Amino acid sequence: MLTAVKPISRQENELNHWADHFETRSVEALLEWAVEHYAPQLVMTSNFGAEGVVLLDHLARVAPGTPVIYLSTGYQFAATDEVKERLQARYPLNLIEASAALSVAEQDAQHGPRLYERNSDLCCRMRKVEPLQNALRGQRAWLAALRRDQSPTRAHIKTVEWNERNQLVKLHPLAGWTRARVWDYIVKHDLPYNRLYDEGYTSIGCWPCTKRVAAGQHERSGRWDGQQKQECGIHL
Ligand code: SF4
Numbered sequence: 001m002l003t004a005v006k007p008i009s010r011q012e013n014e015l016n017h018w019a020d021h022f023e024t025r026s027v028e029a030l031l032e033w034a035v036e037h038y039a040p041q042l043v044m045t046s047n048f049g050a051e052g053v054v055l056l057d058h059l060a061r062v063a064p065g066t067p068v069i070y071l072s073t074g075y076q077f078a079a080t081d082e083v084k085e086r087l088q089a090r091y092p093l094n095l096i097e098a099s100a101a102l103s104v105a106e107q108d109a110q111h112g113p114r115l116y117e118r119n120s121d122l123c124c125r126m127r128k129v130e131p132l133q134n135a136l137r138g139q140r141a142w143l144a145a146l147r148r149d150q151s152p153t154r155a156h157i158k159t160v161e162w163n164e165r166n167q168l169v170k171l172h173p174l175a176g177w178t179r180a181r182v183w184d185y186i187v188k189h190d191l192p193y194n195r196l197y198d199e200g201y202t203s204i205g206c207w208p209c210t211k212r213v214a215a216g217q218h219e220r221s222g223r224w225d226g227q228q229k230q231e232c233g234i235h236l
Pocket residue numbers: 073075115116119120121123124125127128205206207208209232
């Protein structure tokens with residue numbers, strides 16, 4: 001039986017061309033192209049994980065004034081705030097903190113305490129997905145420090161792609177990097193990093209939904225432990 005094939009738009013064709021092009025180019029080359037094409041409506045998002053620190057270091061050289069959106073969920077580890085402050089001391093960050101409409105106390109009053117245990121999708125939607133959508137409104141391109149080998153949900157990301165939900169171009173300059181390459185870069189350039197990586201954490205999000213990972217387990221397996229969930233939703 002014949003199945004309908006969605007036609008590829010001209011814009012999609014163009015983005016696929018650039019995705020192929022930047023697959024074999026440097027992170028700086030992609031950033032320079034992004035600045036030329038999309039600035040000043042170009043932003044990066046980061047929760048200051050290892051990959052984010054690497055991308056920030058590149059961005060600070062190429063386009064230091066680029067806004068960096070940080071999702072302040074109210075559930076971040078103290079160690080994440082510490083690394084944010086160390087990065088602010090090292091780079092002239094144009095940081096934008098995006099918060100949920102409800103404080104944690106207001107969310108507890110409306111939805112009951114520890115919503116993350118009962119309905120993590122709703123909690124993520126209110127504290128991450130919606131604040132990010134609001135912060136991205138009016139932007140043309142979004143830089144995110146994802147790697148393909150972080151999880152099956154990220155295995156098919158392109159260096160350049162269209163993001164339907166936010167109606168903008170999404171850029172993944174580190175798409176083809178490995179975890180080892182990220183850490184080699186951090187060590188070589190003596191970059192600040194979240195101290196929780198030295199305490200058995202391999203992926204760091206909100207403290208109620210982040211656990212240490214045993215040796216041999218996948219690096220994102222400590223997120224939403226015991227649930228099917230693998231992503232908060234902002235990168236879906
Ligand atoms: S990661 Fe956990 S605490 Fe953070 S927004 Fe999602 S469900 Fe809530």
